Amino acid sequence: MTPIIQTEALTKVYGANGAAVHALRGIDLTVEKGEFVALIGPSGSGKSTLMAILGCLDLPTVGTYTLDGRQVQGLSGGELARIRNEKVGFVFQSYNLLPRASIVRNVELPMLYAGVGRKERRERALALLEKVGIADKADKLPATLSGGQKQRVAVARALANNPALLLADEPTGALDSKTGAEVLDLFRELHQQGNTLLLVTHDPSIAALAQRRVEIRDGLIAVAEGVA
Ligand SMILES: Nc1ncnc2c1ncn2[C@@H]1O[C@H](COP(=O)(O)OP(=O)(O)O)[C@@H](O)[C@H]1O
Numbered sequence: 001m002t003p004i005i006q007t008e009a010l011t012k013v014y015g016a017n018g019a020a021v022h023a024l025r026g027i028d029l030t031v032e033k034g035e036f037v038a039l040i041g042p043s044g045s046g047k048s049t050l051m052a053i054l055g056c057l058d059l060p061t062v063g064t065y066t067l068d069g070r071q072v073q074g075l076s077g078g079e080l081a082r083i084r085n086e087k088v089g090f091v092f093q094s095y096n097l098l099p100r101a102s103i104v105r106n107v108e109l110p111m112l113y114a115g116v117g118r119k120e121r122r123e124r125a126l127a128l129l130e131k132v133g134i135a136d137k138a139d140k141l142p143a144t145l146s147g148g149q150k151q152r153v154a155v156a157r158a159l160a161n162n163p164a165l166l167l168a169d170e171p172t173g174a175l176d177s178k179t180g181a182e183v184l185d186l187f188r189e190l191h192q193q194g195n196t197l198l199l200v201t202h203d204p205s206i207a208a209l210a211q212r213r214v215e216i217r218d219g220l221i222a223v224a225e226g227v228a
């Protein structure tokens, strides 16, 4: 079976010459379909940089990346955006919902970009809101929701185009521990349903919930643990 993520000797350099920052220095990472992996490491180790490349938000400086069978390195910005919208769902610490759009519109948006018709968009968005447990909020604006509810909307939006890969960067970082645990339960449920998840965290107790932990230090993979 083709892995969802396969990188070889991935490097990322920000800036140039004297000001160059070597954020990634040769990452070899494989994530199989259906895995739930936690990416851990101290602040500044390169987690967000790697996540941006894996999510097709940015390109590596050197090295290869294949996402669900598609070679990513060397693509144009437009091609990268298309693959991103088709194959990746994102959940960020700060939710990143559109404040003026209703909850259901927020969830519909990735489908709009993908060219899904109005009726199917609405049906699918409502089904996703049902799945994450907040169908009753469909017509509300994001500002009326609690942090935990906003993160559920973000998860529903991330699932909109049935992505090959779900990426979450510190998804519970802004939540109290009880609400955070509920959101993590949702991720575990998604894993059990066959989704492929990569969760970035600096919190070992959150990383412990994943099936496998990958540790990054100074832009290199330090430890890759097997199935717990
Ligand atoms: N846009 C950028 N320009 C320059 N340096 C950056 C940029 N983004 C990140 N860095 C640097 O790259 C390194 C890795 O950062 P980052 O990927 O954000 O780490 P983490 O998410 O693990 O905290 C750090 O030294 C950081 O300062």
Ligand SMILES: [Mg+2]
Residues within 6 Å of the ligand: 047, 048, 049
């Ligand atoms: Mg970060």
